[in-house]
Amino acid sequence: MHSDPIVPKGAAYFPLETDAPTRQYAFVLVPGFTLLAFSSAVDPLRIANQLSQKPLYRWQVLSETGEPVASSSGISICVNQRIAPLPRATRLFVCSGNPPQAATAPAIVSMVQRHARFGGMVGGICTGAIALAKAGLLNDRAFTLHWENQPAFCETFPELRPTTALFEGAGAVMTCGGGAAATDMMLSIIEQDHGAEFAGIVSDMCLRKVMVGPRPEQRSSTAILLQSRNPGLLAVVGLMNSHIEDPLSLPELAERAGYSRRHIERMFLSVLGETPGNYYRGLRLDRARNLLSTTDMSLLDVATACGFGSVAHFSKSFKSRFGFPPTKFDRVVSGFRGV
Structure with missing residues (x-):
């Protein structure tokens, strides 16, 4: 059953010449x-x-x-x-x-x-x-x-x-x-x-002055989120985000980004107020929280997907960041695995 087309009245008008079907x-x-x-x-x-x-x-x-x-x-x-x-x-x-x-x-x-x-x-x-x-x-x-x-x-x-x-x-x-x-x-x-x-x-x-097209990304850029245009910091954070499941060590991050380990540590402390390790761990734990809230993955699967070697280490880190262990996380939104 198709309802009749809705053609409301309005002040704005654009004379469109078309004989195309509805x-x-x-x-x-x-x-x-x-x-x-x-x-x-x-x-x-x-x-x-x-x-x-x-x-x-x-x-x-x-x-x-x-x-x-x-x-x-x-x-x-x-x-x-x-x-x-x-x-x-x-x-x-x-x-x-x-x-x-x-x-x-x-x-x-x-x-x-x-x-x-x-x-x-x-x-x-x-x-x-x-x-x-x-x-x-x-x-x-x-x-x-x-x-x-x-x-x-x-x-x-x-x-x-x-x-x-x-x-x-x-x-x-x-x-x-x-x-x-x-x-x-x-x-x-x-x-x-x-x-x-x-x-x-x-x-x-629609009060959208520019038709943006498909290519702009859904999320704000890392530079905006971090409120920084420091190219070294953005490069390292980009590497971290692309290596959640297989975390890179600080020496590996330094080598791939082309900066010294000491320089990276100074950047994170001066701009973000925390060490690279703490920031990286926070990214991985935030991903874990996302997976816990949107899937029915086991704790072991979530820990593995977020680069933790054991459930015990994952649980301890999770509790430290969020104030409660992942076993107490209210998984209201169940996942769609296996449906």
């Missing part, structure tokens, strides 16, 4: 989906209709049961119907959030597989890429999902590596990191459909 969209809401990401994907379509005063886009909202779906903010959204086979021309997006494993519900994965098999376009918003991965649609393809969930995703799907881009893909498969990146992804689609000038006006209506 493009169909379907958004599958998964329990715990991110409300910001969902609305950021839908509203550019609404704005496009409003600006042109034409039914350029029509959308429907689906859920596995046909019942309203609660977002991660506790706000529930009513849907048009339960999931069902869609016409091939429909662009299907899975909208997910936390818990990420909700996107791997068998009925949702089957729907995605079927739609792709019959030539339909499929996409993932926020952690919706997990449904696409489970459906086997991300092999040998650039894709992304929210940075918060990427460590757990890589542990669960070790053969797949998401990018840090805001969104990825064109044509048959598209993914975005969620949040406001959903708007950037939809603007890119509107540009493909109706041109850069029209998409630019839609972007202005």
